[in-house]
Amino acid sequence: MSVVPPDERPVILARAEAVSRRYGDVLALDRVDLEVSAGELVGLLGPNGAGKSTLLNLLVGLRRPTAGRVELFGGDPRDPASRQRIGVTPQETGLPGTLRVAEVVDFVAAHHPDPVPRGELLDRFGLGELARRQTGGLSGGQRRRLAVALAFVGRPRLVLLDEPTTGLDVAARHTLWEAIRAFHDDGGTVLLSSHYLEEVEALARRVVVIGHGRVLADDTVDAIRGIVGVRRVSLVADELPALPGVVRTERIDGRTHLLTTDADELVRALVTAGVAFTDLEVRPTSLEEAFLAITATDAAPGAGAGRPTTAVADPPTTA
């Protein structure tokens, strides 16, 4: 990290320092470090159960870390004053079903000194027509939009969105993305979690990948895309020559699985080398698979079925 003069150092709005959180026997977060500076749009990417929600819950003061320290605007997130300038989204199922849309917005607005006028907010999220409807009668997409809208009621500087578009159709997803982008363009800071790479690619500049409670990578979208673009090429073959771009090799039940960053190149190489293979399959890997492959490679180089494993071209900055 280059040395920045103190006055040009970015303002850190949210910070986690060596934070661990344990639920009984389960270690949900394991010594996680994260800093979100003013003006950033950061995506938290990871499979379900990776610890994304736990990290967000710690940052908004819903839970206490088991070890380590969390800070929000330089203070303890459990202190209401530190939460003055944040916006959070409730889970879509969590809106009180008997209350009307306008009432829910007014309720949240009552907690803020200078809330966005209700009509303006509802229009921004395409909910203007629904103000009088009880939230229990809304469609899933409408409820989701209302839930996200609530994060913006108090004119926040930082919004923390936990899987904001899960379960939405494409059009509704794009409406929400627009709203989030507009907020960021006006100088707002966003930390959003998702298990869709597509969503993070569409919105974020910086991606933090979380798996098994640890930060696996913290880098630009491009760098992460290179890593996540790993494919699984599987085939039945006796012996394989050295192949280009193979991250990891596994042999399971007579099939050989090759994780590669460039499946096309790998298949061409297989064919040119005249390998006698059958039953070729090329599948995208899940995020989890890709990252497990990469972390396993980092932890034990060359452990893949006795074959030499090549590191990814642009290795992630693992924490």
Added chain:
Amino acid sequence: MRLALVHARYQLLETVRIPIAVVGSAFFPAVAMLFFVVPFAGNDPVGATYATAAMVTFAVMSANIFQYGVGVAEDRDQPWNPYTRTLPAGPAPRFAGRVLAGLALTYLSLIPVVVIGATLTEARVSAPAFLLALATVAVISVPFTLLGLAIGYSMPSKAAIVVAQVVFFPLAFGGGLLSAPDQAPGFVEVVAPFLPTRGAVELMWATTGDYPVNPLSMVMLGVWVVLLAVVAGWAYRRDEGRRFS
């Protein structure tokens, strides 16, 4: 304070939109009035007044144990509850709002009992005594509110419903709410002063008639309030919502 009123208003809105919830807490004491008080004590002004006061105590107890015990536990199951804890306000406004709304609903649930007492029995009370009784209701709500909160914050909603039902009847019967003053079965007379219901109903009797309160009941009522406040406070602090969310 403004936020406490906002929270109270929304709590009431949510409850009133499902009116059956309000009917529920008023139903049992009203039915008990009709079945037990009207036929047996209805013609005796003193007996009817004491019996009505006991049913009011009964209604206060059931309204508070259920709306806090079950209501709080159910709220803790809802994702909306953790969301409100991310808003820039401490727990005080929400808590105060809940208590204000709870008190309002308690008074509401007393209306049928009082109406039945006034119209179908000889129960009579002077205007100042009536006003004093209204204030006493707020006082005797305290132990049952704390009991409800202790239940609601310490267990999941399914357990809370059962526990609320299990503690509710022995408290009513053991405290002598279902008998005329000092005419309860022998073992109840022995146990009663040690239960919070007894202290509560004696206060109501003293307000609406000239019942001499038993010092032991009063001391025990105080002990219960302190004890339940400690348990409720402990349960509240250790609660972080659902363990996994």
